Amino acid sequence: MAEPRGDGADSVGLPQLDFGTFPSQIFWLIVALVALYYIMSRVALPRIALAIEARHDAIEDDLDRAAEYKRRALEAERAYEKALAEAKREADAIAQKARQAIQKDVDAAIAKADAEIAARSAEAEARIKEIRATALESVEAIATETAEALVAALAPGPSSDAVRGAVSARVAAQQTGV
Secondary structure (H helix, E strand, O other): OOOOOOOOOOOOOOHOOOHHHHHHHHHHHHHHHHHHHHHHHHHHHHHHHHHHHHHHHHHHHHHHHHHHHHHHHHHHHHHHHHHHHHHHHHHHHHHHHHHHHHHHHHHHHHHHHHHHHHHHHHHHHHHHHHHHHHHHHHHHHHHHHHHHHHHHHHOOOOOOOHHHHHHHHHHHHHHHHH
């Protein structure tokens, strides 16, 4: 059994479940709810609504700024691509001019070298002709002397003019390829 509490209360259990206190509890519940509703509707909810509205405005401003930055970035990218294309065209033009200048210098150097080679070649050909003519004269002179000596040793009779004529005819035939 339940023991008495000593304060003289005969009931046992929770006082809020006592049906005798229900009207008082309902009254204070209604007062508390009305006060809470009043405080929430007049003080807390407007402040929360202002905070939400301020946050919404800040987000909208941030989105607007982000769109503006994106637009600027796209414009900057287009300007960069245009400048890059222009720089490439300029570099190509400079490179083409440099190639043309180099080719001009190379052509001039080749022409100079060709002229020098042609001059040296003509000089060498002239020297070769001179050497060949001298060699042919020497060969003819040696052949004439040798032929005169052989003819004189083998058959003394023909004149040296006849031997010279025969050697000259034979050398001339050798030169023409007969």
